[in-house]
Amino acid sequence: MAVAEKLANFLSRKSIAYRQIEIDVASSMDALVLASGRPQHDFIQATMLIDIAGVVMAVHRFDSTLDLDSVQQLTGRRLQPLTARQLTRLFSDCAPGFVPPIGAAWNLPVLVDEGVSSAELVAFTAGTGHALVEMDARSLRLALAGAREGRLVIHGQAVGQREALTLEDVADKLQNVYRLPPMPALALRLLRLTRNPEASAKELSELIEFDPSMTAQIMRYARSALFAYPGQINSVQEAVTRVLGFDRVAHIALGIASVQAFDVPRKGPLGMDNFWRHSLYCAFLCQSVAARVGHDKGLAYLCGLLHNFGLLLVGHLFPTEFDELNALMEINPEASLQALEQEVFGHSEQEEILSVGHGAIGGILHRLWQLPEPVIKAAGMHQQIGYHGDHEEYVAMVQLANAVLKEQGIGDEFNPGDVPALAAAIGLDLSDLALIKQDVEQVSSDLDVLASSLSS
Incomplete structure (x- = not known):
C-alpha cells in the first residue's frame, strides 16, 4: 500500500480530498524531497516528541528546524524527540523515517507551526519511501482540525526554488x-609513501618523527590498552614493527596531518x-x-x-x-x-x-x-x-x-x-x-x- 493504512482510513472517513503521487523509492525524507523535484518549502513534516505525559506530534515545514524552547513555552512541557525504536513501534504501518504529519490518523495530539497555515498547497510523505500526499489549504485545515497552533521553529522562511547544481x-x-x-605538506609526503610498495617502516618512522606532536600521538596510540603490547615501546619504528603495523600507522598519521589544514x-x-x-x-x-x-x-x-x-x-x-x-x-x-x-x-x-x-x-x-x-x-x-x-x-x-x-x-x-x-x-x-x-x-x-x- 502506497499510503499508510491508518492515514488512508482517516482521510477516507473524514472525506478529506488529497492527491497521491508516486515517486522513485527513496531511503530517507531528504532523499524523498529531492526525488520529488519540488522546492523544500512545499513540504511539511512531523517531528515526534514525548514526555512523561505522552506523545505529541509537531508539524512544521520541511525547511525549518523545531525549536524545543518554543515548544516548551507553548505547552509548558519539556518534550524530547522520540527514539527510532519508539517511532517504529508507534507507526508500525509506516516505513522507518517516513511519518506523515497528520497526527489525528493515529489519535495523537498535534502542535502546528504558524508558518504551515499560510500554505496554499503542501506535500508530505504518505508513510512510505515511494509516495507523496498532496493537499490544498482547505484539506490541510480539515486534516489538522483541533491542532494547537503557535511558533515552533527557529527560522522557517521560504528558500524559494533554485536550479540544482551537479x-x-x-x-x-x-x-x-x-x-x-591544500593538503598539508606532511600529509602529502605520507600519502606518497603509502603508494610506494617498497616503502619501509624506517622511512615511515623518520617521516613521522619530523613532527614531535605526531610522534607523541603515535607512541601514545601504540602504548594504549587497545593493543595490550606487553613490552616497552621506545620509538616510532618499534611502534610500527612491533605493535601497529605499517598501514595503521601510515593512515592514522595521514589523518592527523590532514586535519591540520x-x-x-x-x-x-x-x-x-x-x-x-x-x-x-x-x-x-x-x-x-x-x-x-x-x-x-x-x-x-x-x-x-x-x-x-x-x-x-x-x-x-x-x-x-x-x-x-x-x-x-x-x-x-x-x-x-x-x-x-x-x-x-x-x-x-x-x-x-x-x-x-x-x-x-x-x-x-x-x-x-x-x-x-x-x-x-x-x-x-x-x-x-x-x-x-x-x-x-x-x-x-x-x-x-x-x-x-x-x-x-x-x-x-x-x-x-x-x-x-x-x-x-x-x-x-x-x-x-x-x-x-x-x-x-x-x-x-x-x-x-x-x-x-x-x-x-
Whole structure:
C-alpha cells in the first residue's frame, strides 16, 4: 500500500480530498524531497516528541528546524524527540523515517507551526519511501482540525526554488570562489609513501618523527590498552614493527596531518573533539568489519577515519555559520544534520554550493587531494543509504559503522540505518557484528582517550 493504512482510513472517513503521487523509492525524507523535484518549502513534516505525559506530534515545514524552547513555552512541557525504536513501534504501518504529519490518523495530539497555515498547497510523505500526499489549504485545515497552533521553529522562511547544481558545478565553484586548503605538506609526503610498495617502516618512522606532536600521538596510540603490547615501546619504528603495523600507522598519521589544514573549534557536537571521537570509532569498526568479510583492512580504516572531512571543510570556510550549526545540533540532537545544514545555509549565498551536503563536499576535497577512490566514495556517498556503484562495499561499511555508533550516541547524523540490511549488503553475519560491538565496548575508553589527545 502506497499510503499508510491508518492515514488512508482517516482521510477516507473524514472525506478529506488529497492527491497521491508516486515517486522513485527513496531511503530517507531528504532523499524523498529531492526525488520529488519540488522546492523544500512545499513540504511539511512531523517531528515526534514525548514526555512523561505522552506523545505529541509537531508539524512544521520541511525547511525549518523545531525549536524545543518554543515548544516548551507553548505547552509548558519539556518534550524530547522520540527514539527510532519508539517511532517504529508507534507507526508500525509506516516505513522507518517516513511519518506523515497528520497526527489525528493515529489519535495523537498535534502542535502546528504558524508558518504551515499560510500554505496554499503542501506535500508530505504518505508513510512510505515511494509516495507523496498532496493537499490544498482547505484539506490541510480539515486534516489538522483541533491542532494547537503557535511558533515552533527557529527560522522557517521560504528558500524559494533554485536550479540544482551537479557535483561538477559544486566542485568548480568551490575551487573558483573559495580558497580550498591544500593538503598539508606532511600529509602529502605520507600519502606518497603509502603508494610506494617498497616503502619501509624506517622511512615511515623518520617521516613521522619530523613532527614531535605526531610522534607523541603515535607512541601514545601504540602504548594504549587497545593493543595490550606487553613490552616497552621506545620509538616510532618499534611502534610500527612491533605493535601497529605499517598501514595503521601510515593512515592514522595521514589523518592527523590532514586535519591540520582546517581551523575548526574543539567544542560542541560538531567540534574537533567529537570529530575525532566519531572518526576513530568509525575507523575501528570499519577495520573490524573488513577483516571479517575479506576486504582491505587498512583501506577500510582510512575510509572510516576520513569520511567526515566535509564537515571540517564547511567549518573552515564558513566559521560563523558553522558555529550556528554547532549550536543548533546541540539543542536538537535528534534532528537530521542535513535539515540543520539547510536551516543555517538555506537562506544564505552559500546555499547552492552546500545543497549537496557535507558528505559530497568531503568527497570533492578528497578527490582534489588525490586520495584513494574508495576513500573518496566513502566520504561522498556515506549519507546516501542504498548507494550502488563503485566501491559500494566501503561505503556500506561506513554506513554500517555509523548506524551502529548512532545507537551508542556517537556521531553527528541522525540517520538510523537498517543495520541488518547494511550488514547483509557486505556479507557480514549478525553474530559477527555482535562480536565486533563487544570489541568496541572493550576499547571504548582507550578510543576516547586517544580522541581527546588528537584534538588537543
